[in-house]
Amino acid sequence: MAHFPTTASFTGMNMPSRIEADIADLVHEGTIPQELDGAFFRVQPDPQFPPRLGDDIAFNGDGMIARFHFHDGRCDFRQRWARTDKWKLENAAGKALFGAYRNPLTDDPSVKGRYRSTANTNAFVFAGKLWAMKEDSPSLVMDPATMETYGFERFGGRMTGETFTAHPKIDPRTGNMVAIGYAASGLCTDDVTYMEVSPSGELIREEWFKVPYYCMMHDFGITEDYLVLHIVPSVGSWDRLEQGLPHFGFDTTMPVHLGVIPRRDGLRQEDIRWFKRGNCFASHVMNAFQDGSKIHFDTPESKNNMFPFFPDVHGAPFNGLEAMSYLTRWTVDLASNGDEFESVKRLTATAGEFPRIDDRYAGLPYRYGWMLEMDHGRLVELRGGSAGGLLMNCLCLIDHQTGREQHWWCGPVSSLQEPCFIPRSPDAPEGDGWIVQVCNRLEEHRSDLLLFDALDIEKGPIATIMVPIRLRFGLHGNFAPADAIGL
Incomplete structure (x- = not known):
C-alpha cells in the first residue's frame, strides 16, 4: 500500500493524483471561441510512488502531462505520464528507486548511470513532437496526438552534451529552437552547451562554453544575435550531495553575472561578454532584445532566494518578504569597455513571477507581458497550489508601451498557475488572442481551466472549463495549433 508523507509537498492540492484520463467535451461556463483550434499542454510533477527517502520536494515528482484540446467551441482532455527511464524502471519494480532531487548518490544501485529525468518541467510542441523537459538530461519526446512516449532525444547522436534546457525559445525569424544545456559534461560542472534545432527537428548547432560558476540555469533569453544567460548563485556541488544536503543552496555573498553569447558557429570563450552586478535572485525571463549596442533583459528579480527548499548556504532562515520578485530590466552595453551593468530598472510595483509574452516576439522589442501576481493586500482564506509555496492569486497584464497594468483576482480560496498566450491567428497583432491558465480551487480540491481575452x-474569464480531476501544481505549458499536433 502506498503511504505518502503528510508534508506540504504531498497533501492538499499537492496530494498525488496519478491519473491518466481521456475526457471528451469538458463541462464549461461561458464561451470557448469557435476559431480556437489547437491544444494547451502543461505538465505537473506527480510522483508515481512514495519517495525512496521518506520525504521529498515537490519538484522531484514524475512528469504528468495534460492536454486541453480546443475545437468547435469545446474542450477535450487527455492526460498521460511521461514514461521516462525512471518511470519505467520504478513501474517495473513497484517502488521508488531514485532518491533525492539531482542526487544520484541516494539512488538504488540497480539504476546507477540511468537517466534520472522526471520530464516534469515543461511541455512544448516543436517539429511534430511533444517535448517533455527536465533540464538534468536530454529532453523526452512524445507523440503530441496520442501522447505515447518515444524516448530521449539525442538527435541521432549529434548531441554531445548531457543535458537540454526546460525553457527553449523559438526564434521568430528562423523558426529555430534555441536551447542550452548546463552541467553539460556532468553533474555540477561549469560546462554549458548552446544549441539550435531546425524546424524539422535537426540539431544544426552545438557550441560549448564555460560559465563563471555552476548554478541552476533554469531559463535564459535570446535576441536576434545573442543568447543572454544570467548566472545567479543557486549553487550546487558534489560536496553538498555527499553531505546529503539539497542539491542547490542560495549564496547571498556571490555576484550575479549576465553573459551575452553570440549565436554563431565556431563560438570561442573569448567571444562571450560577461557583465557583473551585486547579489540578487532571478530565475525566469520575460524577454530580451537588442537596442543598438545595448541588450535589455527583463526578469522578475527579488532581493533573496525564492525557493525555501533550496536553503541559504550560510544557514539564514527563508525570508518571505525578500523573496517577493518584481519585473526588472537589466541593461548592458556591448560598446562599453567594462563589465558593469549600465542600469537595473524595476518596471513595476507589482510583485509577480512566471512571466509570459506573445512568443512570436521572443528576442524582439515587445509591448505586452503577463505574469502571476502575488498580492498580499487581497483577502486570503486558503493558501496552496504554487510551485514555490508563495501566494499567487492574481493574473497581471503589463503594457510596456503605456505603463498601464490590468489585474484579475481569483478570489480568497483559489490560486493560479502559469499563464500562456494563444495568438488569435498566426499574423494577428501582438497580444491579440487569449490567455489560458489553470486555477486551483483550494477549498474544493479541484481545478478549473480559465480562458481570457x-x-x-x-x-x-470568457470561459471557465471544469476539470473533473484535481491538477497538482504545474510548472510550465504551451499552446500549439491543431496542424502542429496532428489533431
Whole structure:
C-alpha cells in the first residue's frame, strides 16, 4: 500500500493524483471561441510512488502531462505520464528507486548511470513532437496526438552534451529552437552547451562554453544575435550531495553575472561578454532584445532566494518578504569597455513571477507581458497550489508601451498557475488572442481551466472549463495549433 508523507509537498492540492484520463467535451461556463483550434499542454510533477527517502520536494515528482484540446467551441482532455527511464524502471519494480532531487548518490544501485529525468518541467510542441523537459538530461519526446512516449532525444547522436534546457525559445525569424544545456559534461560542472534545432527537428548547432560558476540555469533569453544567460548563485556541488544536503543552496555573498553569447558557429570563450552586478535572485525571463549596442533583459528579480527548499548556504532562515520578485530590466552595453551593468530598472510595483509574452516576439522589442501576481493586500482564506509555496492569486497584464497594468483576482480560496498566450491567428497583432491558465480551487480540491481575452483580463474569464480531476501544481505549458499536433 502506498503511504505518502503528510508534508506540504504531498497533501492538499499537492496530494498525488496519478491519473491518466481521456475526457471528451469538458463541462464549461461561458464561451470557448469557435476559431480556437489547437491544444494547451502543461505538465505537473506527480510522483508515481512514495519517495525512496521518506520525504521529498515537490519538484522531484514524475512528469504528468495534460492536454486541453480546443475545437468547435469545446474542450477535450487527455492526460498521460511521461514514461521516462525512471518511470519505467520504478513501474517495473513497484517502488521508488531514485532518491533525492539531482542526487544520484541516494539512488538504488540497480539504476546507477540511468537517466534520472522526471520530464516534469515543461511541455512544448516543436517539429511534430511533444517535448517533455527536465533540464538534468536530454529532453523526452512524445507523440503530441496520442501522447505515447518515444524516448530521449539525442538527435541521432549529434548531441554531445548531457543535458537540454526546460525553457527553449523559438526564434521568430528562423523558426529555430534555441536551447542550452548546463552541467553539460556532468553533474555540477561549469560546462554549458548552446544549441539550435531546425524546424524539422535537426540539431544544426552545438557550441560549448564555460560559465563563471555552476548554478541552476533554469531559463535564459535570446535576441536576434545573442543568447543572454544570467548566472545567479543557486549553487550546487558534489560536496553538498555527499553531505546529503539539497542539491542547490542560495549564496547571498556571490555576484550575479549576465553573459551575452553570440549565436554563431565556431563560438570561442573569448567571444562571450560577461557583465557583473551585486547579489540578487532571478530565475525566469520575460524577454530580451537588442537596442543598438545595448541588450535589455527583463526578469522578475527579488532581493533573496525564492525557493525555501533550496536553503541559504550560510544557514539564514527563508525570508518571505525578500523573496517577493518584481519585473526588472537589466541593461548592458556591448560598446562599453567594462563589465558593469549600465542600469537595473524595476518596471513595476507589482510583485509577480512566471512571466509570459506573445512568443512570436521572443528576442524582439515587445509591448505586452503577463505574469502571476502575488498580492498580499487581497483577502486570503486558503493558501496552496504554487510551485514555490508563495501566494499567487492574481493574473497581471503589463503594457510596456503605456505603463498601464490590468489585474484579475481569483478570489480568497483559489490560486493560479502559469499563464500562456494563444495568438488569435498566426499574423494577428501582438497580444491579440487569449490567455489560458489553470486555477486551483483550494477549498474544493479541484481545478478549473480559465480562458481570457488576452488584452482585457480585468473583465474576467470568457470561459471557465471544469476539470473533473484535481491538477497538482504545474510548472510550465504551451499552446500549439491543431496542424502542429496532428489533431
